Amino acid sequence: MSLYSPSIEKLIESFERLPSIGHKTAARLAFYMLNCTEEETNEFVSSILDAKKNLKYCSKCYNISDTDPCFICGNPKRDATQICVVEDVRDIIAMEKTHEFKGVYHVLHGSISPMNGVGPDDIKIKELYLD
Ligand SMILES: [Zn+2]
Numbered sequence: 001m002s003l004y005s006p007s008i009e010k011l012i013e014s015f016e017r018l019p020s021i022g023h024k025t026a027a028r029l030a031f032y033m034l035n036c037t038e039e040e041t042n043e044f045v046s047s048i049l050d051a052k053k054n055l056k057y058c059s060k061c062y063n064i065s066d067t068d069p070c071f072i073c074g075n076p077k078r079d080a081t082q083i084c085v086v087e088d089v090r091d092i093i094a095m096e097k098t099h100e101f102k103g104v105y106h107v108l109h110g111s112i113s114p115m116n117g118v119g120p121d122d123i124k125i126k127e128l129y130l131d
Helices: 006-016 023-034 038-054 089-098 126-130
Strands: 079-086 103-107
Touching (some): 006 023, 089 103
């Protein structure tokens, strides 16, 4: 039986579902949120809902973006003959921070892992050949 009230327990459980968040951290985040003003809380919730509503996959590279094509694919100065294949959207950010790569990307959204039952059909490999 939890010592927290059901509403607090539910909030803690919601934070615990996030990656790398254990029970103690979830409780700390929950109590942080409870101490936020209504305006701060609405802004936090809106940022999540807006991201979920507005973000989409770029139809060319499968980057996650507010626009289709994304700002990279939509940039005529990028060299579309050079494609950097990356596992995750965060890899694009890492590459862009170097300011060295002037081509475009293709995001696989995962990697093949036979041990975990992830095969070529589970990630965006065939889309690389189709485009
Ligand atoms: Zn793109």
